Amino acid sequence: MKKNRRGIHLIAELADVSIGTVDRALHGRAGINESTRQRILQIAQQIAYTPNLAARALSASKTGARIGVCMPREIRFFYDQLWSGVLDEARLVAQLGVQMVYRPVQTLGVEDAEAFKELAQSGVNGIILTAGNPQGLKPLIDDAEEKGIRVVCVSTDAPESRRSSIVCVEPSLNGRLAGELMGKFVPSGSQVAVVAGMLRAEDHRQKTAGFSEAFPRHCPGGKIAGVIEGHEDEDESFQKTFDLLGRVPTLAGLYVNTVNCLPVCRALGARGLAGKIKLITTDLFAEMSPYFEAGTITASIYQQPHRQGQMAVRLMADNLTGRLPFPPIVHLSPGLVMSSNLHLFREIRHADLKFDDSVLSAGVSSKP
Amino acid sequence: MKKNRRGIHLIAELADVSIGTVDRALHGRAGINESTRQRILQIAQQIAYTPNLAARALSASKTGARIGVCMPREIRFFYDQLWSGVLDEARLVAQLGVQMVYRPVQTLGVEDAEAFKELAQSGVNGIILTAGNPQGLKPLIDDAEEKGIRVVCVSTDAPESRRSSIVCVEPSLNGRLAGELMGKFVPSGSQVAVVAGMLRAEDHRQKTAGFSEAFPRHCPGGKIAGVIEGHEDEDESFQKTFDLLGRVPTLAGLYVNTVNCLPVCRALGARGLAGKIKLITTDLFAEMSPYFEAGTITASIYQQPHRQGQMAVRLMADNLTGRLPFPPIVHLSPGLVMSSNLHLFREIRHADLKFDDSVLSAGVSSKP
DNA sequence: CTGAAAGCGCTAACAA
């Protein structure tokens, strides 16, 4: 009474060996006689063997990877989207038996060391991290990697550390692209200026540097008339911009490399220069929409937060469950937002998306 | 020593029943006390239970969902990337027990009706399709949907049909974005022209229309000096562009809305106008790279083929396995390629990526 | 009404 075998069992029966041997043959594993391997491969070929992927996934899912996530909740504009990308992808990989552990911190760089340490000790296999203060985090990251906990940075890097990978839009590229665009938007010999948050922040420094390098290359005779620091303060940003506009009446363009662009828009309005001076901003949120429509903002460099979140989870899950190696770096290309395509961005489409706390409580309560 | 249970076993443990009972509760099967069912559902809710689809597929041994794919292999530039997006995502969903069936056609719109019909009869649950000739495909699509086979169009739509969803970059948006950009690149009152493939093609018509509508809005006094049809022929494109450049010496910009931009670049070179006239192209492939670096191409509108492929598979898999409803339309925002970010695009990074036939026959994992 | 147990096809650890 022969059973109706399938897959490797069928091959095993035909080759008169055990399924273990068949497995070794098919996967080129060590410890098998070359001649029997050939015989088995032959047979596999003949019956056009295809592995049952569901079975493979099921069997391999023994590992039951757990991924910890440590990212800020503020500023909502950007991090809401980053979280939502993470959660979206988590929904998918959850079906592969991957579990997520969320440890949000309130603000970028604040108390993230504690959160990270907690995660590292909670028995996760990998951690996705927005590295607010790289120096402080570096030893912890190195420590985790030492113990076999893979760390993937997202959006903000800890370049000196031994993290397995980084997913981000290179800040300097953000600046260079803005510079190239600006160089094409304004006439030769134009003067332009940069509005940064705080130049102490590595991110803003690099964006500014990238812009300063690229703009003159693309605008013959073009010059950077000044760099303002708004320190993420509404009034300070407005006032400094307003003053600059008075001081440099020939200004042709403005590049804002922090998310905090509304005061700049208002200053342009107050001077009656909205639409006259080319304004390139960074990131995107609903309140910017009217300024696009009015022509105040010419373009914005979009950093794809949702996608960054997705990719970080995907990378981690692929590595943990499928043993795919980490790419050392994933540099996304920034997107371009202009009035034509504005409506397609999720930030504009569901402006009132709320950060849903319920998703963040993952643990199973042990109450019966 | 409690075991590390998962899934229905976990629920069974928490509810102090057997997995059989849990199964009955979860599936609304008969033969279970209503109160225990409620208790079980309650617990399932609390631990946010999601069934392991691989296990389900394996157990039921009914192959999970099967997704058919019917897309062209030519022109490589674009469709290589589309395929690669599909294959990438297929790798993931394979682990959920989803199987793929590939039926590539050689050229867009040629013999796709046959391929589609074949797929529809092969017992797939969904078909991903690049609808080359919408009219011919419409009845087949409607028929498939009638039978419960969901159809998702990708890149090229069959808008009149009953397909469940479409993933694409709207052609008219492509044109509008190009028009807006061009309007900012050239001075007021400039004359610009459009190089299309063939205006009979809906795609090219819409791109041209979008451009023609947007450009004057963003360039006061700007005018479209002409629209050329290159019919995807190298010589014709070159000659017509060359002639145009002679005829309209004041031309300030050129928008190429077909992938076939190299002849245009050459014509600009031949007239000594490379870099003088702003050139906005469509799509991206390795041979364009030097023209970016030389400044001949100012920018290209990128249609994200890889992402389109990914999203189509993702949508289909989400629907088939998780019963998530299809969004009727997924309009991606086109990307912008300029010299600054050129290097980040996969088309440039692995220029010599080959369409690997082996992937089309699911295989045995290779030797180390 | 509920529990126990046998697989689905594959991987991996352990024996022989």
Add this chain to the structure above:
DNA sequence: TTGTTAGCGCTTTCAG
């Protein structure tokens, strides 16, 4: 070098 076996999480059948 090869065979055996214990699961992976779910469905299903057969006893209680």
